[in-house]
Amino acid sequence: MAARVLNVNVGVLGHIDSGKTALARALSTTGSTAAFDRAPQSRARGITLDLGFSCLRTALPPQLGPGPGELQLTLVDCPGHASLIRTIIGGAQIIDLMMLVIDVTKGMQTQSAECLVIGQIACQKMVVVLNKIDLLPEGKRQSAIEKMTKKMQKTLENTKFSGCPIVAVAAKPGGPEAPESENPQGISELIEVLKSQAYLPSRDPSGHFLMAVDHCFSIKGQGTVMTGTILSGSVSLGDNVEIPALKVTKKVKSMQMFHTPVTYAMQGDRVGVCVTQFDPKLLERGLICTPDSLHTIHAAIISLKKIQYFRGALQTKAKFHITVGHETVMGRVMFFSPAPANFSEEIQENLFDFEKDYLYQEQYLSKDSVSSEENKENDQAGDVQLPKQQWALLEFEKPVTCPKLCLVIGSKLDTDIHANTCRLAFHGVLLQGMEDKNYTETFLPKLKVYKQKHKEGQVERVMDDYSVIGRSLFKKETNIQIFVGLKVKLSTGEDGIIDGGFGQSGKFKIRIPDGLKPDTKMLLTAASKKKSKGGKGDMTKEDESSKTDSAQPVTISLIFKRYVFDTQKKMIQS
Numbered sequence: 001m002a003a004r005v006l007n008v009n010v011g012v013l014g015h016i017d018s019g020k021t022a023l024a025r026a027l028s029t030t031g032s033t034a035a036f037d038r039a040p041q042s043r044a045r046g047i048t049l050d051l052g053f054s055c056l057r058t059a060l061p062p063q064l065g066p067g068p069g070e071l072q073l074t075l076v077d078c079p080g081h082a083s084l085i086r087t088i089i090g091g092a093q094i095i096d097l098m099m100l101v102i103d104v105t106k107g108m109q110t111q112s113a114e115c116l117v118i119g120q121i122a123c124q125k126m127v128v129v130l131n132k133i134d135l136l137p138e139g140k141r142q143s144a145i146e147k148m149t150k151k152m153q154k155t156l157e158n159t160k161f162s163g164c165p166i167v168a169v170a171a172k173p174g175g176p177e178a179p180e181s182e183n184p185q186g187i188s189e190l191i192e193v194l195k196s197q198a199y200l201p202s203r204d205p206s207g208h209f210l211m212a213v214d215h216c217f218s219i220k221g222q223g224t225v226m227t228g229t230i231l232s233g234s235v236s237l238g239d240n241v242e243i244p245a246l247k248v249t250k251k252v253k254s255m256q257m258f259h260t261p262v263t264y265a266m267q268g269d270r271v272g273v274c275v276t277q278f279d280p281k282l283l284e285r286g287l288i289c290t291p292d293s294l295h296t297i298h299a300a301i302i303s304l305k306k307i308q309y310f311r312g313a314l315q316t317k318a319k320f321h322i323t324v325g326h327e328t329v330m331g332r333v334m335f336f337s338p339a340p341a342n343f344s345e346e347i348q349e350n351l352f353d354f355e356k357d358y359l360y361q362e363q364y365l366s367k368d369s370v371s372s373e374e375n376k377e378n379d380q381a382g383d384v385q386l387p388k389q390q391w392a393l394l395e396f397e398k399p400v401t402c403p404k405l406c407l408v409i410g411s412k413l414d415t416d417i418h419a420n421t422c423r424l425a426f427h428g429v430l431l432q433g434m435e436d437k438n439y440t441e442t443f444l445p446k447l448k449v450y451k452q453k454h455k456e457g458q459v460e461r462v463m464d465d466y467s468v469i470g471r472s473l474f475k476k477e478t479n480i481q482i483f484v485g486l487k488v489k490l491s492t493g494e495d496g497i498i499d500g501g502f503g504q505s506g507k508f509k510i511r512i513p514d515g516l517k518p519d520t521k522m523l524l525t526a527a528s529k530k531k532s533k534g535g536k537g538d539m540t541k542e543d544e545s546s547k548t549d550s551a552q553p554v555t556i557s558l559i560f561k562r563y564v565f566d567t568q569k570k571m572i573q574s
Contacts, residue, residue, distance in 0.1 A: 010074065063196075110421070229271075233267060236264045252275065297434055354448070356448065364392075452561050457555070465515050467512060498510060
């Protein structure tokens with residue numbers, strides 16, 4: 001039996017023109033079908049437009065266990081072209097180890113920063129590669145490399161990649177036009193570093209088979225080959241697989257891993273799966289899976305975190321590019337948090353509790369969003385309490401097919417490419433998808449997100465010891481009938497109940513079950529006498545000062561909550 005080949009997926013990410021494809025080419029020994037800018041648009045534009053894959057095989061390093069075997073580093077060359085960041089996000093979900101390629105003459109650039117953000121979300125380990133050292137003048141080369149190394153260490157200090165290896169290379173000395181005879185520099189050192197960083201990725205063959213297809217082509221007399229990386233589960237010869245986007249099921253006729261026929265492949269493996277009677281033009285990229293294991297959803301509930309480098313607030317009702325599974329679609333968001341009393345409660349990970357009440361938020365709550373509001377008072381935003389977890393309802397402009405609990409990234413990809421700003425806004429986990437097209441009627445009413453309402457009015461006059469007339473709480477055209485029976489509180493402390501409308505101008509009657517306090521009665525009687533006396537002759541100085549004391553209006557507070565998705569718009573009071 002052949003020794004097992006351990007496959008580790010290495011993402012090659014970085015800013016456009018940092019030399020990622022040249023580096024992948026210098027490293028690799030076997031190109032897969034999607035490798036090295038094969039796409040006609042890529043060749044024409046001289047940039048990588050889609051994920052390219054190639055591989056490098058080397059002896060299994062000692063930390064990965066004894067015994068014979070090979071380590072296969074599958075290099076995933078991610079595009080650096082800004083409009084194609086969605087492809088990178090698609091690729092990052094299958095990456096075990098990341099190489100961040102930096103042009104040593106330029107340092108960190110916009111997309112290098114975005115790649116770093118994606119790495120922090122989707123990846124455990126990183127190696128920084130300072131490329132194009134051949135462009136540095138020979139005499140100053142070493143000091144320039146040291147200076148850039150220090151700079152990169154500082155940049156990575158507060159990330160999970162702090163202290164990661166930094167290697168200097170020249171993947172294609174002399175640039176793209178130079179003759180092939182020029183040998184790359186520093187590549188063997190880089191391979192040793194990659195071997196030292198390789199680890200046994202946690203792979204699990206159980207569960208449903210799910211594969212991200214990034215390339216599809218036909219072979220005469222064989223059938224159609226779909227190449228990609230297995231995200232979960234395993235696949236064997238003769239298995240049925242579904243292409244959910246097309247609602248088509250096919251049988252696996254043969255499989256290959258980097259030109260070697262195989263009968264079985266599992267999570268993390270890069271594989272070509274051959275099926276018959278399928279037109280490759282129908283699927284350039286997408287997902288294939290165990291039949292009926294994926295859902296096509298119109299909306300979703302996600303748990304989420306804001307990306308710290310994103311400038312600006314995350315507003316409810318705003319539209320974002322939502323990357324979920326391997327698709328990127330436009331979606332509208334609505335943010336919500338636990339009820340304030342539960343802000344500090346530990347939330348169970350990857351579960352959403354439909355029994356609980358949640359508070360609607362106009363925007364995602366973060367230190368910035370809270371402090372800008374607090375500043376109006378005085379600068380006390382330091383001790384503002386934020387919820388431990390926040391969620392969002394995502395409503396997609398077109399349905400997406402994806403597994404449960406998959407990674408979700410929200411971004412503003414329409415931001416100017418050349419603006420030096422991070423376009424990735426938030427990341428999260430998909431907790432609950434809504435498959436029914438009519439989810440607004442069938443599903444959303446189960447989601448108990450409420451808005452807290454607070455209305456204020458004034459007592460106009462006393463009717464008797466147990467009732468007063470109020471005003472300014474409702475507009476003239478309001479149907480006061482729907483508010484009858486709701487509890488109110490007077491600023492003097494009494495509890496009351498709205499009894500009904502009074503006249504035609506939006507005034508209303510309040511019943512005070514425990515009766516008015518004597519002080520309140522005096523205050524209100526004095527105020528109404530002042531009103532009726534107002535305008536009769538000149539007031540003395542004393543009258544004026546007593547007026548300011550006694551004529552403080554008695555305010556009426558009505559507080560209730562209303563569930564956002566309650567079709568009857570009921571008002572609830574605790």
